[in-house]
Amino acid sequence: xxxxxxxxxxxxxxxxxxxxxxxxxxxxxxxxxxxxxxxxxxxxxxxxxxxxxxxxxxxxxxxxxxxxxxxxxxxxxxxxxxxxxxxxxxxxxxxxxxxxxxxxxxxxxxxxxxxxxxxxxxxxxxxxxxxxxxxxxxxxxxxxxxxxxxxxxxxxxxxxxxxxxxxxxxxxxxxxxxx
Numbered sequence: 795x796x797x798x799x800x801x802x803x804x805x806x807x808x809x810x811x812x813x814x815x816x817x818x819x820x821x822x823x824x825x826x827x828x829x830x831x832x833x834x835x836x837x838x839x840x841x842x843x844x845x846x847x848x849x850x851x852x853x854x855x856x857x858x859x860x861x862x863x864x865x866x867x868x869x870x871x872x873x874x875x876x877x878x879x880x881x882x883x884x885x886x887x888x889x890x891x892x893x894x895x896x897x898x899x900x901x902x903x904x905x906x907x908x909x910x911x912x913x914x915x916x917x918x919x920x921x922x923x924x925x926x927x928x929x930x931x932x933x934x935x936x937x938x939x940x941x942x943x944x945x946x947x948x949x950x951x952x953x954x955x956x957x958x959x960x961x962x963x964x965x966x967x968x969x970x971x972x973x
Contacts, residue, residue, distance in 0.1 A: 795837045795929070796903045800829035802866040803843060810865070819846055832903055837929055856933040863937020864944065871945055884942040884950065885921060885971065889913060909935065916968065922955075925965040930958045932965035939969060948972075 807816045820827035823846045825839045848858035871878050877895050881887040887895075888911075896908040909931070912924035923939075925932045936952050943950040949972040956962040 795835055795840050796831070796906050797829035797833040797835060798831040798903060799840060800835060800843070801831050802869055803840070803847075803862055804829070805869055806862055806865045807847060815850075819843060819850070822846055834905060859931060859933035860937035860940065863934045863939075864941040865937075867938055867941025867945055878945070881946075884939070884946045884948050885969075887942050887946075888921065888923065888939060888969070912964075919970070921969045923967045923969060925967065926958075930965070932957060932959070932967070935965075936967060939967075943971075 804816050807819060817827075820843075823842045825842055826835070829835060844858050844862065845855055847853075847862075848855045851858065851861075853861065877890075877898070878887065881890065891911050899908055900906050907927070907929075909925055909927035909929070912926075914922040914924075916922050923935075925935050932954070936954070939950060939952060951970045951972060953968045953970075954965070955968055956964060956966040958965050
């Protein structure tokens with residue numbers, strides 16, 4: 795996993811709980827704790843940090859991943875405004891993932907293993923999003939969607955219809971825009 799993800803987690807933890815919380819997390823888990831944005835690190839280190847963060851905050855891992863994704867989105871918007879400037883809504887940003895954002899991410903972060911998304915417009919106006927990644931971080935993707943909606947001043951309801959963490963071949967979320 796690219797170091798940028800670890801950097802975002804560190805920023806989320808320290809902004810909410812202070813520098814000491816991150817240091818305590820690193821010391822308590824035994825991970826290296828030094829992550830450059832372009833470096834590559836074992837996925838297990840992120841899983842360990844998320845698990846420890848969840849325990850410290852009395853959250854489930856899924857809840858922690860959603861909180862992380864939601865709070866990381868404003869940080870991504872600050873770092874990479876070009877990804878947001880031509881988008882008019884969270885829906886348009888989400889739909890740009892495969893064709894615009896992830897190809898640029900791969901240019902910026904050589905070797906980045908981005909998830910792949912499939913999109914289907916539901917007859918009820920919902921966007922059905924299929925998520926495929928060996929990392930199985932669909933709850934992080936859920937948090938990113940929440941954060942994207944926040945960025946555009948929108949409200950969404952997300953329903954997980956399938957999940958690789960429960961034995962399904964892909965994750966599938968239905969996103970309904972409420973505003």
